[in-house]
Each structure stands twice: as structure tokens, then as C-alpha cells.
Amino acid sequence: MTSLTPLLAVHVTAALSAVVLGPFALWARLGMTQRPKLHRAFGYAWVSMMLLAASTALFLRSTIRFQAAGFSPIHLLIPVTFFSIFGAFWYLAKGNIQIHKRIMQNTYFWACLFTGAMTLLPGRLMNHWVFG
Numbered sequence: 001m002t003s004l005t006p007l008l009a010v011h012v013t014a015a016l017s018a019v020v021l022g023p024f025a026l027w028a029r030l031g032m033t034q035r036p037k038l039h040r041a042f043g044y045a046w047v048s049m050m051l052l053a054a055s056t057a058l059f060l061r062s063t064i065r066f067q068a069a070g071f072s073p074i075h076l077l078i079p080v081t082f083f084s085i086f087g088a089f090w091y092l093a094k095g096n097i098q099i100h101k102r103i104m105q106n107t108y109f110w111a112c113l114f115t116g117a118m119t120l121l122p123g124r125l126m127n128h129w130v131f132g
Contacts, residue, residue, distance in 0.1 A: 011056035012126075018049035019116060022108040029101075043104075047085055050111060054081040074118050081111045 004012075025046040028039035057078050061070030088103040119126035 007056055007059055008125075011053055011060060014049045014052035014056065015112070015116070018046055018053055019112045021046040021049060022112055026105060026108060046108075050081055050085060050107070054078050054111075074115055077111050077115050081107065084111070 021042055025039060025042035028035045028042055054077075057075065061067075062072035062075070066072060084103050084107040088100050088107065091097075091103065092100040118124075120130060121127060
């Protein structure tokens, strides 16, 4: 099994931070009390962690059975993350809040929750660390 390298430590820290920060960014605008400053602060923190996690993932290689040149299917979410975040801010700049919101929610689900769950599959490093 792979040990915790500095690159992997940064990636895992950024990914876990994004998982924790995401709900605060997404739900700061819900309900009767709107908190735009809180939404913006958590949103920028979340986006920063997502970009850092995706950027570091470019340099991580997989050792699972289903991979090509060290890239596993989970790596396909790297460009999806970059394009989604770019698209969400593009729609925000155009004033289309609904599409911005939907893209950010989908990005949180697919890039944080789904990907996080996939890292726990047997044969993956996180599975080994969490379950032994």
C-alpha cells in the first residue's frame, strides 16, 4: 500500500475540507434567513478546496485493477470538476442564479459525495486506511 506522501496529504485534506465546507456554502442561502456574505465566504473556500483537490488528483496515480496509465475511472471527474466550477461562475456572472445553484449542487454531489464513496471501494487506498 502507498504511504501518505505530501501530495496525497494535500489532496486528502482539500477533499475532506470540501466535503465539510460544501453544505455550509450550499445551504447558507436557503430558508427564511438569507446569508449572502456567509454563502460567499464558504463558497469561495469550498471552490478553493475543490480546485486544489482536483489539481492534486492530476498527479496521483491509481493502482487498482481498472486503470489506464495510472488513471482510474474516478479521475474522469477531474475535468468535470474544472468545467463545472467554471460554468457555475460563468452563469453567475450572467445573472442566472438557478443554473449556478444547480451546477454547484451537482458538483458537490458528484465530485465530493460520489467520488468520496468511490474511494472507499475495496482495493482503494482510502478503503485500506479506513477499514484496515
